Amino acid sequence: MNRSFESFSGLIGRDKDKERIMNLLAAPSKVDDAHPFVLPIVGMGGLGKTSLAKSVCDDENVKSHFDLKMEACVSDEFSLKQVIQKIIKSATGERCADLDEGELHKKLEDIMKGKKYLLLLDDVWNEDAEKWLLLRPLLSKGADGGHVLHEETEMNRSFESFSGRQRTHHQPFSNKLLLLLLLLLLLLFIYLF
Numbered sequence: 001m002n003r004s005f006e007s008f009s010g011l012i013g014r015d016k017d018k019e020r021i022m023n024l025l026a027a028p029s030k031v032d033d034a035h036p037f038v039l040p041i042v043g044m045g046g047l048g049k050t051s052l053a054k055s056v057c058d059d060e061n062v063k064s065h066f067d068l069k070m071e072a073c074v075s076d077e078f079s080l081k082q083v084i085q086k087i088i089k090s091a092t093g094e095r096c097a098d099l100d101e102g103e104l105h106k107k108l109e110d111i112m113k114g115k116k117y118l119l120l121l122d123d124v125w126n127e128d129a130e131k132w133l134l135l136r137p138l139l140s141k142g143a144d145g146g147h148v149l150h151e152e153t154e155m156n157r158s159f160e161s162f163s164g165r166q167r168t169h170h171q172p173f174s175n176k177l178l179l180l181l182l183l184l185l186l187l188l189f190i191y192l193f
Contacts, residue, residue, distance in 0.1 A: 011055050013180070014048065021056045021149070025118065026065055029145050036119075036139050036146035047181075050122055053149055057120050067115040068142070073122045078131050084108055084138065087119065105138055112142035119148045 011018065024039055041049045056062055057069060072086035084104045088096050091111050096104060119139065139148060 011048070011051060014052050014055070017052055018056055018059075021052070022059060022062055025056070025062055025147055025149070035144055036117075036142065036148050038148045041149070053120055053122065056149065057118060062118065065116075066118040066147075068112065068117040069120075070117060071120040071122065074124050080131060080134050083121075083135065108138055109141045112139075112146075114143050116143045116145040117147070119146075121148060 021039065021041070024037075029035070029037070041053055043049050057071070063069060068091060070087050070090040072083055072090060074083060081101050081104060084101070085096050085099075088094060088104065088108055088111065096107060099107065139146065
């Protein structure tokens with residue numbers, strides 16, 4: 001399901017969150033920073049995490065900061081080969097269905113070599129830390145300053161081990177915004193019925 005990456009027109013009430021994430025992405029990397037930086041957006045389903053991440057990635061200031069922008073929807077079943085294929089397809093448009101895992105690793109390395117990249121991993125559910133740790137060395141092939149922005153429904157301990165001690169963004173929706181959303185839903189319900 002690729003619903004996450006459809007064109008996006010705007011956000012309501014998330015300007016500060018978007019700005020915070022953009023500032024984290026634009027901050028210069030330090031010598032002791034892990035590579036790549038992993039910035040999770042965590043929250044309950046249906047609250048706009050993917051829209052927020054997509055809005056950040058589509059922002060012209062963010063686009064100009066990176067040499068390469070890639071997206072992959074991960075979903076329930078984590079297959080390293082499928083995730084790599086999705087990342088390559090996002091970067092080049094190539095499907096690479098006929099390549100084995102070793103050839104995919106090499107292709108991804110060639111694509112990322114020397115490039116400062118932004119990778120959006122959407123719909124992260126898998127909690128098998130070892131699978132995520134297999135992806136990390138592949139993502140370290142890009143230039144310093146590469147970032148992985150991902151959205152997930154619950155705090156995923158396996159992704160914590162994937163990210164190490166990295167800068168994170170765990171900004172939940174404010175109570176005021178949740179109340180506003182509930183009020184809007186109630187008004188919509190009253191209007192429809």
